[in-house]
Amino acid sequence: MTILAMHPTMTEQPVRGVVPSTYVRLLYEYLDMQGVAAAALLGVAAPEAADRGLLRYPVAAWRALLQRAAEHLHDPLLGLHLGQTITPAHFGVMGYVLLACPNLGAALARTLQYQRLLYDVNPMRTTMEGSDLLLEWGVDQGRPGPLVDECAISALMQLMHNATGRRIVATEICFVNPAPANLQPYRDWFACPVLFGQAVTSIRFPRALLALPLRQPDTVLLNVLEGQADALLAQLPPSDDFEQAVRRCIARLVREGQPELEMVANELHVSTRTLHRRLAASDINFRELRESIRQHLAEDYLADPRLQLTEIAQLLGYSEQSAFSRAFRRWSGQTPYDYRQRLLSSRKLECQ
CATH class of the missing domain: 3.90.1520 (H-NOX domain)
Incomplete structure (x- = not known):
């Protein structure tokens, strides 16, 4: 058989x-x-x-x-x-x-x-x-x-x-x-x-x-392990997945401020025209992609109660917490504080 x-x-x-x-x-x-x-x-x-x-x-x-x-x-x-x-x-x-x-x-x-x-x-x-x-x-x-x-x-x-x-x-x-x-x-x-x-x-x-919370969350350990994972990723042969390379680049640069198209193109060693064309071929808008990545990172950080809102704003490249709050309200329709409180409340309910 x-x-x-x-x-x-x-x-x-x-x-x-x-x-x-x-x-x-x-x-x-x-x-x-x-x-x-x-x-x-x-x-x-x-x-x-x-x-x-x-x-x-x-x-x-x-x-x-x-x-x-x-x-x-x-x-x-x-x-x-x-x-x-x-x-x-x-x-x-x-x-x-x-x-x-x-x-x-x-x-x-x-x-x-x-x-x-x-x-x-x-x-x-x-x-x-x-x-x-x-x-x-x-x-x-x-x-x-x-x-x-x-x-x-x-x-x-x-x-x-x-x-x-x-x-x-x-x-x-x-x-x-x-x-x-x-x-x-x-x-x-x-x-x-x-x-x-x-x-x-x-x-x-x-x-x-x-x-849903995980069983063994540890932000400090996560930062250390991510460094090791990045090192492993760097040892792999080049990937054809251009979109993922752009996403990783934006996520890395966002801590330094608002990554612009030119900055990402330079990091990826392509022209801005090539970057725009390849994203457009996948029906991806650079600004929308950048905002989506920032939002997902913000939600990740807000899930960790040990991070202060001012720290999260800095991690996302905002010079002021108020700018981060305005952006988060635009993304989700609620303030970062309200989002975190609802998240913590749902966790308590899950544990009961």
Whole structure:
């Protein structure tokens, strides 16, 4: 029996991107628990925990390992099962970065910022739609296939469960791959509608969940760990994801004041005309992008009660707290103080 017989896939096509050794090590551990000699089955050496995620595997090779293991175990749902065994500790520094964030929203923001360290295939995009947050992965770099996609999505959901200490239930989950013969295992574990054959892979969940506190928040530790994560990110080969490079650049420069188009272009070693053209090609307005990043950073900082409003204003590049307050009211319709009070009140309710 082949895996194609157990789980239908799209027509085979080239797929680009890489995954960290975390996933291969996870597969080794899973096979060991099943009493399978992983090295003999997979034909590759087990990654060392000390590699800190720098050892990376082409996603096509990762898909082949999953297919080999799934066929051996006669488990077409291996991706779904494997993702459920992941923990933040598997990601080393990046895992601890996520755990040290104040809330789920901050952890997802870091996931977006450092996604190349976590899963460097089709980039994740976030969109706010009314009261929902939508996480999307397109097919720009190809279709990795059901086993890869299902492992990645179940792993992300499991990491959110681990970080918050509670079951996170999405409103809807979509996959680009054809529907399997039996949908019930997906509905049982995700506990929400799961759709297949969609244009993009996505997770939709209530925006209010972003305020959920994490179990081990530590701002000082987070700053230290982010420095380490930035160093790891700098060691990776260049990425084609221009938009993410712009986002990271704005987030870094915003502490020094209001980053203008020329400043970001200089940092990225392109002309202002090229920067404007490439953003426009993705229907992105630079000023709106800058304001969106500032707003998300502000919400992250406000979730930490140890930061004073004056400090947050400085972190966001405002010379005066009043300027920050006006901007935040324009973004959210409320003052930074009111936003923080509502956030703290909701946390108290969650703990009761």
